[in-house]
Amino acid sequence: xxxxxxxxxxxxxxxxxxxxxxxxxxxxxxxxxxxxxxxxxxxxxxxxxxxxxxxxxxxxxxxxxxxxxxxxx
Numbered sequence: 910x911x912x913x914x915x916x917x918x919x920x921x922x923x924x925x926x927x928x929x930x931x932x933x934x935x936x937x938x939x940x941x942x943x944x945x946x947x948x949x950x951x952x953x954x955x956x957x958x959x960x961x962x963x964x965x966x967x968x969x970x971x972x973x974x975x976x977x978x979x980x981x982x
Contacts, residue, residue: 912918935942943952948963 929937932942934940940946943955944950945955945963946966948965950959950963
């Protein structure tokens with residue numbers, strides 16, 4: 910990396926992480942707190958064992974909505 914005085918210096922990036930609990934993660938990423946990110950379970954049924962598996966979420970649909978600005982649904 911070139912410095913302001915035009916000398917080349919070795920740079921070693923420091924990789925770090927920030928641990929957050931679930932609610933901090935929800936706030937940071939602006940996601941819904943009481944929804945499963947994987948399946949279509951309703952918030953009232955979280956924590957219960959279903960008789961049949963729930964359908965998987967279509968993340969491509971969320972991407973298309975985000976790109977078109979249709980975020981209300």
